[in-house]
Amino acid sequence: MFSFTVGASLFLLSSVTAQTVYLAGDSTMAPNGDGAGTGTDGWGQYLGQYLTLSISNQAIAGRSARSFTEEGRFTTIIDDVVAGDFVIIEFGHNDGLSGDVDNGREDAFGDSLTTTTTVTETDGSTEVIHTFNYYMTNAVNSLKAKGAIPIVSAQTPDNIWDGDVIAAPPRFVPYAQEVSGNTSVTYVDHYDYVAQAYEVIGETTVNTYYPIDHTHTTITGANVVAEAFVRGLLCSPSTLKSFVNSAGEAVPNGCL
Template sequence: MLHKVLVSLFLSLGACAQTVYLAGDSTMAPGGGGSGTDGWGQYLGQYLTIPVVNDAIAGRSARSYTDEGRFTTLINTVKKGDFVIIEFGHNDGLSGAVDNGREDAFGDVYNTTATVTEADGSTLVIHTFTFYMQNAIVSLKAKGATVIISSQTPDNIWSGTTIAAGPRFVLYAQEVAATNAVTYVDHYDYVAQAYDKIGETAVTAWYPIDHTHTLPAGAQVVAQAFVRGLLCGSSTLKAKVNAAGNAVPNGCL
Protein backbone atom coordinates (compact mmCIF):
# COMPACT_ATOMS: atom_id res chain seq x y z
CA MET A 1 0.00 0.00 0.00
CA LEU A 2 2.80 2.39 0.97
CA HIS A 3 4.61 1.50 -2.25
CA LYS A 4 1.53 2.42 -4.32
CA VAL A 5 1.20 5.73 -2.49
CA LEU A 6 4.88 6.59 -3.10
CA VAL A 7 4.61 5.67 -6.79
CA SER A 8 1.49 7.80 -7.14
CA LEU A 9 3.23 10.72 -5.42
CA PHE A 10 6.27 10.37 -7.67
CA LEU A 11 4.14 10.35 -10.81
CA SER A 12 2.19 13.34 -9.58
CA LEU A 13 5.36 15.31 -8.90
CA GLY A 14 6.76 14.36 -12.29
CA ALA A 15 3.61 15.55 -14.01
CA CYS A 16 3.87 18.90 -12.24
CA ALA A 17 7.61 19.41 -12.94
CA GLN A 18 8.28 22.62 -14.84
CA THR A 19 10.49 22.86 -17.90
CA VAL A 20 11.93 25.80 -19.81
CA TYR A 21 11.74 25.44 -23.61
CA LEU A 22 13.78 27.58 -25.98
CA ALA A 23 12.76 28.52 -29.53
CA GLY A 24 15.18 30.52 -31.63
CA ASP A 25 17.98 30.59 -34.18
CA SER A 26 21.68 29.69 -34.23
CA THR A 27 22.62 32.34 -31.68
CA MET A 28 20.61 30.28 -29.18
CA ALA A 29 20.97 26.80 -30.67
CA PRO A 30 23.30 23.90 -29.89
CA GLY A 31 26.38 24.23 -32.06
CA GLY A 32 25.70 27.86 -32.91
CA GLY A 33 26.77 28.55 -36.48
CA GLY A 34 29.31 25.72 -36.56
CA SER A 35 33.13 25.89 -36.53
CA GLY A 36 33.32 25.71 -32.75
CA THR A 37 30.69 28.36 -32.02
CA ASP A 38 27.76 27.73 -29.70
CA GLY A 39 24.41 29.22 -28.83
CA TRP A 40 23.68 30.89 -25.50
CA GLY A 41 20.77 28.55 -24.82
CA GLN A 42 23.29 25.80 -24.08
CA TYR A 43 24.46 27.68 -20.98
CA LEU A 44 21.17 28.88 -19.51
CA GLY A 45 20.44 25.73 -17.53
CA GLN A 46 23.34 26.24 -15.12
CA TYR A 47 21.60 29.37 -13.83
CA LEU A 48 18.17 27.83 -13.20
CA THR A 49 16.71 25.29 -10.79
CA ILE A 50 14.52 23.66 -13.47
CA PRO A 51 15.56 21.90 -16.69
CA VAL A 52 16.02 23.62 -20.04
CA VAL A 53 15.17 22.03 -23.39
CA ASN A 54 16.90 23.84 -26.24
CA ASP A 55 14.70 23.60 -29.34
CA ALA A 56 16.45 26.46 -31.15
CA ILE A 57 17.58 25.58 -34.69
CA ALA A 58 20.28 27.28 -36.73
CA GLY A 59 19.11 29.33 -39.70
CA ARG A 60 15.52 29.75 -38.57
CA SER A 61 13.30 32.79 -38.44
CA ALA A 62 9.89 33.28 -36.86
CA ARG A 63 8.43 32.41 -40.25
CA SER A 64 10.47 29.29 -41.06
CA TYR A 65 10.12 27.98 -37.49
CA THR A 66 6.37 28.28 -38.05
CA ASP A 67 6.32 26.89 -41.59
CA GLU A 68 8.37 23.84 -40.62
CA GLY A 69 5.88 22.98 -37.88
CA ARG A 70 8.36 23.56 -35.08
CA PHE A 71 6.06 25.91 -33.18
CA THR A 72 3.26 23.36 -33.57
CA THR A 73 5.48 20.64 -32.09
CA LEU A 74 6.41 22.93 -29.21
CA ILE A 75 2.78 23.86 -28.58
CA ASN A 76 1.84 20.18 -28.51
CA THR A 77 4.69 19.42 -26.10
CA VAL A 78 4.34 22.07 -23.41
CA LYS A 79 2.12 21.62 -20.39
CA LYS A 80 0.59 24.03 -17.95
CA GLY A 81 3.26 25.72 -15.87
CA ASP A 82 6.09 25.37 -18.38
CA PHE A 83 8.08 28.35 -19.66
CA VAL A 84 8.86 29.14 -23.29
CA ILE A 85 11.52 31.66 -24.30
CA ILE A 86 11.27 32.82 -27.93
CA GLU A 87 14.05 34.78 -29.61
CA PHE A 88 14.17 35.49 -33.35
CA GLY A 89 15.34 38.35 -35.57
CA HIS A 90 18.72 37.51 -37.08
CA ASN A 91 17.21 35.68 -40.07
CA ASP A 92 13.91 37.54 -40.44
CA GLY A 93 15.04 40.38 -42.69
CA LEU A 94 14.22 40.82 -46.37
CA SER A 95 16.15 38.52 -48.72
CA GLY A 96 16.03 40.35 -52.06
CA ALA A 97 14.45 39.37 -55.36
CA VAL A 98 14.17 35.66 -54.51
CA ASP A 99 12.61 34.44 -51.28
CA ASN A 100 15.02 32.57 -49.01
CA GLY A 101 12.27 30.84 -47.04
CA ARG A 102 13.02 32.89 -43.93
CA GLU A 103 12.15 36.53 -44.63
CA ASP A 104 9.03 38.05 -43.09
CA ALA A 105 6.77 40.65 -44.68
CA PHE A 106 8.09 44.11 -43.83
CA GLY A 107 6.52 45.92 -40.90
CA ASP A 108 5.06 45.24 -37.48
CA VAL A 109 1.33 45.00 -38.24
CA TYR A 110 -0.27 41.62 -37.66
CA ASN A 111 -2.38 41.48 -40.83
CA THR A 112 0.21 42.91 -43.25
CA THR A 113 1.26 40.48 -45.99
CA ALA A 114 3.69 40.45 -48.90
CA THR A 115 3.99 38.38 -52.04
CA VAL A 116 7.44 36.92 -52.65
CA THR A 117 8.96 35.11 -55.61
CA GLU A 118 10.31 31.60 -55.15
CA ALA A 119 13.35 30.15 -56.90
CA ASP A 120 11.10 28.29 -59.36
CA GLY A 121 9.28 31.49 -60.33
CA SER A 122 6.13 30.78 -58.33
CA THR A 123 4.81 33.28 -55.78
CA LEU A 124 3.94 32.95 -52.13
CA VAL A 125 2.12 35.17 -49.61
CA ILE A 126 4.06 35.69 -46.39
CA HIS A 127 3.26 37.47 -43.13
CA THR A 128 5.03 39.75 -40.67
CA PHE A 129 7.28 38.83 -37.74
CA THR A 130 4.41 39.99 -35.53
CA PHE A 131 1.99 37.55 -37.17
CA TYR A 132 4.18 34.49 -36.67
CA MET A 133 5.19 35.43 -33.14
CA GLN A 134 1.69 36.36 -31.98
CA ASN A 135 0.14 33.15 -33.30
CA ALA A 136 2.71 31.13 -31.35
CA ILE A 137 2.22 33.18 -28.19
CA VAL A 138 -1.57 32.82 -28.23
CA SER A 139 -1.40 29.05 -28.68
CA LEU A 140 1.29 28.57 -26.03
CA LYS A 141 -0.66 30.65 -23.52
CA ALA A 142 -3.75 28.58 -24.27
CA LYS A 143 -1.78 25.51 -23.17
CA GLY A 144 -0.98 27.23 -19.86
CA ALA A 145 2.65 28.00 -20.66
CA THR A 146 4.36 31.20 -19.55
CA VAL A 147 5.87 32.91 -22.60
CA ILE A 148 8.92 35.17 -22.52
CA ILE A 149 9.80 37.16 -25.64
CA SER A 150 13.49 37.99 -25.93
CA SER A 151 14.99 40.43 -28.40
CA GLN A 152 17.73 39.10 -30.64
CA THR A 153 21.36 39.23 -29.58
CA PRO A 154 23.70 41.94 -30.96
CA ASP A 155 26.11 41.37 -33.81
CA ASN A 156 29.73 42.25 -33.20
CA ILE A 157 29.26 45.65 -34.81
CA TRP A 158 30.46 48.71 -32.92
CA SER A 159 29.77 52.43 -33.05
CA GLY A 160 32.79 54.01 -31.42
CA THR A 161 33.34 52.25 -28.09
CA THR A 162 29.83 50.81 -27.81
CA ILE A 163 27.79 48.15 -29.59
CA ALA A 164 25.75 49.65 -32.43
CA ALA A 165 22.01 50.19 -32.03
CA GLY A 166 19.75 47.21 -32.64
CA PRO A 167 17.79 46.42 -35.82
CA ARG A 168 14.02 46.81 -36.19
CA PHE A 169 13.31 43.31 -34.87
CA VAL A 170 14.35 44.38 -31.38
CA LEU A 171 11.45 46.85 -31.36
CA TYR A 172 9.13 44.32 -33.01
CA ALA A 173 9.86 41.79 -30.27
CA GLN A 174 9.11 44.38 -27.58
CA GLU A 175 5.87 45.37 -29.30
CA VAL A 176 4.55 41.84 -29.74
CA ALA A 177 5.31 41.05 -26.10
CA ALA A 178 3.40 44.14 -24.94
CA THR A 179 0.46 43.45 -27.24
CA ASN A 180 0.10 39.93 -25.91
CA ALA A 181 0.80 40.77 -22.24
CA VAL A 182 3.86 38.55 -21.88
CA THR A 183 7.27 39.31 -20.41
CA TYR A 184 9.86 40.98 -22.61
CA VAL A 185 13.60 40.64 -21.99
CA ASP A 186 15.72 43.23 -23.78
CA HIS A 187 18.46 40.71 -24.46
CA TYR A 188 20.04 42.96 -27.08
CA ASP A 189 20.71 45.80 -24.66
CA TYR A 190 21.73 43.54 -21.78
CA VAL A 191 24.33 41.87 -24.00
CA ALA A 192 25.41 45.29 -25.28
CA GLN A 193 25.86 46.43 -21.69
CA ALA A 194 28.13 43.46 -20.99
CA TYR A 195 30.08 43.86 -24.23
CA ASP A 196 30.59 47.59 -23.74
CA LYS A 197 32.23 46.89 -20.37
CA ILE A 198 34.40 44.07 -21.72
CA GLY A 199 35.56 46.06 -24.74
CA GLU A 200 35.72 45.51 -28.49
CA THR A 201 39.08 43.73 -28.60
CA ALA A 202 38.12 41.00 -26.14
CA VAL A 203 34.61 40.61 -27.55
CA THR A 204 35.86 40.31 -31.14
CA ALA A 205 38.01 37.33 -30.13
CA TRP A 206 34.76 35.44 -29.45
CA TYR A 207 33.60 35.82 -33.08
CA PRO A 208 35.85 33.53 -35.17
CA ILE A 209 33.71 33.07 -38.30
CA ASP A 210 31.50 36.18 -38.65
CA HIS A 211 29.93 38.98 -36.59
CA THR A 212 26.98 36.88 -35.39
CA HIS A 213 28.18 33.59 -33.85
CA THR A 214 30.22 33.34 -30.67
CA LEU A 215 32.62 30.85 -29.20
CA PRO A 216 31.41 29.16 -25.98
CA ALA A 217 33.08 31.87 -23.86
CA GLY A 218 31.01 34.51 -25.60
CA ALA A 219 27.85 32.41 -25.43
CA GLN A 220 28.35 32.18 -21.68
CA VAL A 221 28.38 35.98 -21.41
CA VAL A 222 25.27 36.19 -23.60
CA ALA A 223 23.49 33.66 -21.36
CA GLN A 224 24.44 35.66 -18.27
CA ALA A 225 23.10 38.80 -19.90
CA PHE A 226 19.75 37.09 -20.47
CA VAL A 227 19.63 36.05 -16.80
CA ARG A 228 20.36 39.62 -15.74
CA GLY A 229 17.51 40.85 -17.93
CA LEU A 230 15.25 38.18 -16.49
CA LEU A 231 16.09 39.18 -12.91
CA CYS A 232 15.36 42.82 -13.73
CA GLY A 233 11.93 41.97 -15.13
CA SER A 234 8.64 40.64 -13.83
CA SER A 235 8.51 37.06 -15.12
CA THR A 236 7.80 34.34 -12.59
CA LEU A 237 10.76 32.45 -14.10
CA LYS A 238 13.11 34.63 -12.07
CA ALA A 239 11.98 32.71 -8.98
CA LYS A 240 13.70 29.70 -10.59
CA VAL A 241 17.07 31.45 -10.88
CA ASN A 242 19.66 29.76 -8.64
CA ALA A 243 22.55 31.23 -6.66
CA ALA A 244 24.87 31.25 -9.68
CA GLY A 245 22.23 33.07 -11.69
CA ASN A 246 21.69 35.67 -9.01
CA ALA A 247 25.43 36.33 -9.06
CA VAL A 248 25.70 37.15 -12.79
CA PRO A 249 27.43 40.50 -13.45
CA ASN A 250 26.04 43.93 -14.31
CA GLY A 251 22.87 45.66 -13.19
CA CYS A 252 19.44 46.58 -14.45
CA LEU A 253 19.16 48.92 -17.42
Protein backbone atom coordinates in the same frame (compact mmCIF):
# COMPACT_ATOMS: atom_id res chain seq x y z
CA MET B 1 -3.77 14.04 -5.73
CA PHE B 2 -3.95 10.84 -3.65
CA SER B 3 -4.00 9.99 0.05
CA PHE B 4 -2.98 7.25 2.43
CA THR B 5 -3.51 6.62 6.12
CA VAL B 6 -0.92 5.75 8.73
CA GLY B 7 -2.48 5.03 12.08
CA ALA B 8 -5.08 7.73 12.67
CA SER B 9 -3.41 10.31 10.44
CA LEU B 10 -4.39 11.06 6.85
CA PHE B 11 -1.62 12.18 4.53
CA LEU B 12 -2.37 13.98 1.25
CA LEU B 13 0.18 13.84 -1.57
CA SER B 14 0.03 15.63 -4.87
CA SER B 15 1.86 14.59 -8.02
CA VAL B 16 3.83 17.51 -9.43
CA THR B 17 5.29 17.55 -12.92
CA ALA B 18 8.60 19.38 -13.05
CA GLN B 19 8.47 22.48 -15.22
CA THR B 20 10.58 22.68 -18.36
CA VAL B 21 12.04 25.71 -20.11
CA TYR B 22 11.74 25.39 -23.90
CA LEU B 23 13.91 27.51 -26.18
CA ALA B 24 12.81 28.59 -29.68
CA GLY B 25 15.32 30.50 -31.74
CA ASP B 26 18.10 30.53 -34.32
CA SER B 27 21.80 29.67 -34.39
CA THR B 28 22.67 32.27 -31.76
CA MET B 29 20.65 30.16 -29.30
CA ALA B 30 21.03 26.70 -30.84
CA PRO B 31 23.47 23.85 -30.12
CA ASN B 32 26.75 24.24 -32.04
CA GLY B 33 25.88 27.74 -33.15
CA ASP B 34 26.73 28.00 -36.85
CA GLY B 35 27.53 24.29 -37.08
CA ALA B 36 29.87 21.67 -35.67
CA GLY B 37 33.55 22.34 -36.18
CA THR B 38 33.35 26.14 -36.26
CA GLY B 39 34.16 26.63 -32.60
CA THR B 40 30.87 28.44 -32.01
CA ASP B 41 27.86 27.62 -29.87
CA GLY B 42 24.51 29.14 -28.98
CA TRP B 43 23.80 30.80 -25.65
CA GLY B 44 20.86 28.48 -24.98
CA GLN B 45 23.33 25.68 -24.30
CA TYR B 46 24.60 27.55 -21.22
CA LEU B 47 21.36 28.83 -19.71
CA GLY B 48 20.72 25.66 -17.71
CA GLN B 49 23.65 26.25 -15.35
CA TYR B 50 21.79 29.30 -14.00
CA LEU B 51 18.34 27.74 -13.51
CA THR B 52 16.89 24.98 -11.34
CA LEU B 53 14.63 23.79 -14.17
CA SER B 54 15.48 21.53 -17.09
CA ILE B 55 16.07 23.05 -20.54
CA SER B 56 14.77 21.76 -23.87
CA ASN B 57 16.73 23.67 -26.51
CA GLN B 58 14.64 23.52 -29.69
CA ALA B 59 16.50 26.37 -31.42
CA ILE B 60 17.98 25.56 -34.82
CA ALA B 61 20.39 27.42 -37.06
CA GLY B 62 19.10 29.49 -39.94
CA ARG B 63 15.53 29.88 -38.72
CA SER B 64 13.31 32.91 -38.51
CA ALA B 65 9.93 33.44 -36.90
CA ARG B 66 8.40 32.55 -40.25
CA SER B 67 10.42 29.41 -41.08
CA PHE B 68 10.13 28.13 -37.50
CA THR B 69 6.38 28.44 -37.99
CA GLU B 70 6.18 26.97 -41.50
CA GLU B 71 8.37 24.00 -40.61
CA GLY B 72 6.05 23.10 -37.75
CA ARG B 73 8.65 23.71 -35.06
CA PHE B 74 6.39 26.01 -33.04
CA THR B 75 3.64 23.40 -33.39
CA THR B 76 5.93 20.74 -31.94
CA ILE B 77 6.64 22.87 -28.87
CA ILE B 78 2.95 23.79 -28.51
CA ASP B 79 2.04 20.11 -28.61
CA ASP B 80 4.73 19.19 -26.06
CA VAL B 81 4.27 21.88 -23.41
CA VAL B 82 2.13 21.43 -20.34
CA ALA B 83 0.66 24.11 -18.14
CA GLY B 84 3.40 25.93 -16.25
CA ASP B 85 6.20 25.29 -18.74
CA PHE B 86 8.18 28.31 -19.91
CA VAL B 87 8.99 29.04 -23.56
CA ILE B 88 11.67 31.61 -24.42
CA ILE B 89 11.26 32.85 -28.01
CA GLU B 90 14.04 34.82 -29.69
CA PHE B 91 14.24 35.56 -33.41
CA GLY B 92 15.41 38.39 -35.66
CA HIS B 93 18.80 37.53 -37.15
CA ASN B 94 17.28 35.73 -40.15
CA ASP B 95 13.99 37.61 -40.52
CA GLY B 96 15.11 40.45 -42.79
CA LEU B 97 14.25 40.90 -46.45
CA SER B 98 16.36 38.84 -48.85
CA GLY B 99 15.93 40.45 -52.27
CA ASP B 100 14.03 39.46 -55.41
CA VAL B 101 13.90 35.72 -54.63
CA ASP B 102 12.51 34.44 -51.34
CA ASN B 103 15.02 32.67 -49.10
CA GLY B 104 12.29 30.89 -47.13
CA ARG B 105 13.02 32.93 -44.01
CA GLU B 106 12.17 36.58 -44.70
CA ASP B 107 9.05 38.12 -43.17
CA ALA B 108 6.80 40.75 -44.72
CA PHE B 109 8.10 44.22 -43.92
CA GLY B 110 6.50 46.07 -41.01
CA ASP B 111 4.89 45.17 -37.71
CA SER B 112 1.18 44.97 -38.59
CA LEU B 113 -0.61 41.70 -37.98
CA THR B 114 -2.54 42.17 -41.22
CA THR B 115 0.26 43.14 -43.62
CA THR B 116 1.21 40.50 -46.17
CA THR B 117 3.70 40.34 -49.03
CA THR B 118 3.80 38.06 -52.05
CA VAL B 119 7.29 36.65 -52.61
CA THR B 120 8.77 34.77 -55.55
CA GLU B 121 10.23 31.32 -54.94
CA THR B 122 13.26 29.83 -56.70
CA ASP B 123 10.98 27.75 -58.95
CA GLY B 124 9.06 30.83 -60.04
CA SER B 125 6.00 30.19 -57.90
CA THR B 126 4.74 32.73 -55.38
CA GLU B 127 3.85 32.63 -51.69
CA VAL B 128 2.03 35.06 -49.42
CA ILE B 129 4.00 35.74 -46.24
CA HIS B 130 3.23 37.64 -43.03
CA THR B 131 5.14 39.92 -40.67
CA PHE B 132 7.47 39.00 -37.81
CA ASN B 133 4.81 40.22 -35.37
CA TYR B 134 2.18 37.97 -36.98
CA TYR B 135 4.23 34.79 -36.64
CA MET B 136 5.42 35.64 -33.14
CA THR B 137 1.96 36.65 -31.91
CA ASN B 138 0.37 33.44 -33.18
CA ALA B 139 3.00 31.36 -31.43
CA VAL B 140 2.69 33.26 -28.15
CA ASN B 141 -1.11 33.06 -28.10
CA SER B 142 -1.10 29.35 -28.95
CA LEU B 143 1.35 28.65 -26.13
CA LYS B 144 -0.72 30.68 -23.69
CA ALA B 145 -3.79 28.66 -24.70
CA LYS B 146 -1.95 25.52 -23.55
CA GLY B 147 -1.15 27.12 -20.18
CA ALA B 148 2.52 27.65 -21.02
CA ILE B 149 4.32 30.87 -20.06
CA PRO B 150 5.98 32.50 -23.08
CA ILE B 151 8.83 34.98 -22.70
CA VAL B 152 9.63 37.13 -25.74
CA SER B 153 13.34 37.92 -25.93
CA ALA B 154 15.00 40.45 -28.23
CA GLN B 155 17.61 39.09 -30.62
CA THR B 156 21.25 39.32 -29.59
CA PRO B 157 23.45 42.05 -31.08
CA ASP B 158 25.99 41.43 -33.80
CA ASN B 159 29.58 42.35 -33.01
CA ILE B 160 29.24 45.74 -34.66
CA TRP B 161 30.39 48.82 -32.76
CA ASP B 162 29.72 52.52 -33.01
CA GLY B 163 32.68 54.02 -31.24
CA ASP B 164 32.89 52.37 -27.84
CA VAL B 165 29.28 51.14 -27.79
CA ILE B 166 27.37 48.42 -29.62
CA ALA B 167 25.54 49.71 -32.69
CA ALA B 168 21.82 50.49 -32.54
CA PRO B 169 19.48 47.51 -32.78
CA PRO B 170 17.62 46.42 -35.92
CA ARG B 171 13.85 46.78 -36.20
CA PHE B 172 13.18 43.29 -34.87
CA VAL B 173 14.14 44.39 -31.35
CA PRO B 174 11.27 46.92 -31.01
CA TYR B 175 9.04 44.48 -32.92
CA ALA B 176 9.68 41.84 -30.24
CA GLN B 177 8.83 44.36 -27.53
CA GLU B 178 5.58 45.19 -29.34
CA VAL B 179 4.63 41.51 -29.48
CA SER B 180 5.20 41.09 -25.75
CA GLY B 181 3.17 44.18 -24.94
CA ASN B 182 0.29 43.23 -27.22
CA THR B 183 0.13 39.69 -25.84
CA SER B 184 0.81 40.63 -22.19
CA VAL B 185 3.85 38.40 -21.73
CA THR B 186 7.28 39.14 -20.31
CA TYR B 187 9.84 40.85 -22.52
CA VAL B 188 13.58 40.53 -21.99
CA ASP B 189 15.67 43.08 -23.87
CA HIS B 190 18.45 40.62 -24.54
CA TYR B 191 19.98 42.99 -27.09
CA ASP B 192 20.60 45.75 -24.59
CA TYR B 193 21.68 43.42 -21.79
CA VAL B 194 24.29 41.81 -24.06
CA ALA B 195 25.35 45.29 -25.24
CA GLN B 196 25.78 46.33 -21.62
CA ALA B 197 27.97 43.30 -20.90
CA TYR B 198 30.06 43.80 -24.05
CA GLU B 199 30.64 47.48 -23.38
CA VAL B 200 31.91 46.65 -19.89
CA ILE B 201 34.22 43.95 -21.29
CA GLY B 202 35.43 46.09 -24.21
CA GLU B 203 35.64 45.64 -27.97
CA THR B 204 39.11 44.07 -28.03
CA THR B 205 38.08 41.12 -25.87
CA VAL B 206 34.60 40.84 -27.38
CA ASN B 207 36.21 40.47 -30.83
CA THR B 208 37.74 37.20 -29.63
CA TYR B 209 34.22 35.84 -29.08
CA TYR B 210 33.50 35.95 -32.84
CA PRO B 211 35.90 33.64 -34.72
CA ILE B 212 33.98 33.26 -38.01
CA ASP B 213 31.72 36.31 -38.43
CA HIS B 214 30.00 39.05 -36.41
CA THR B 215 27.04 36.90 -35.33
CA HIS B 216 28.18 33.53 -33.93
CA THR B 217 29.96 33.31 -30.60
CA THR B 218 32.56 31.03 -29.10
CA ILE B 219 31.66 29.06 -25.99
CA THR B 220 33.11 31.87 -23.88
CA GLY B 221 30.99 34.41 -25.72
CA ALA B 222 27.90 32.22 -25.48
CA ASN B 223 28.34 32.13 -21.71
CA VAL B 224 28.48 35.93 -21.59
CA VAL B 225 25.32 36.11 -23.69
CA ALA B 226 23.59 33.58 -21.42
CA GLU B 227 24.58 35.60 -18.35
CA ALA B 228 23.17 38.72 -19.98
CA PHE B 229 19.84 36.96 -20.53
CA VAL B 230 19.74 35.92 -16.88
CA ARG B 231 20.44 39.50 -15.79
CA GLY B 232 17.58 40.70 -17.98
CA LEU B 233 15.36 37.96 -16.58
CA LEU B 234 16.17 38.95 -13.00
CA CYS B 235 15.23 42.53 -13.86
CA SER B 236 11.90 41.45 -15.39
CA PRO B 237 8.56 40.55 -13.78
CA SER B 238 8.74 36.96 -15.05
CA THR B 239 8.02 34.17 -12.58
CA LEU B 240 10.90 32.26 -14.18
CA LYS B 241 13.29 34.37 -12.12
CA SER B 242 12.18 32.48 -9.01
CA PHE B 243 13.97 29.46 -10.54
CA VAL B 244 17.31 31.26 -10.95
CA ASN B 245 19.93 29.55 -8.79
CA SER B 246 22.79 31.11 -6.82
CA ALA B 247 25.09 31.11 -9.85
CA GLY B 248 22.43 32.99 -11.77
CA GLU B 249 21.94 35.47 -8.98
CA ALA B 250 25.66 36.25 -9.21
CA VAL B 251 25.80 37.12 -12.93
CA PRO B 252 27.43 40.51 -13.55
CA ASN B 253 25.98 43.95 -14.28
CA GLY B 254 22.74 45.53 -13.18
CA CYS B 255 19.25 46.37 -14.38
CA LEU B 256 18.85 48.75 -17.29
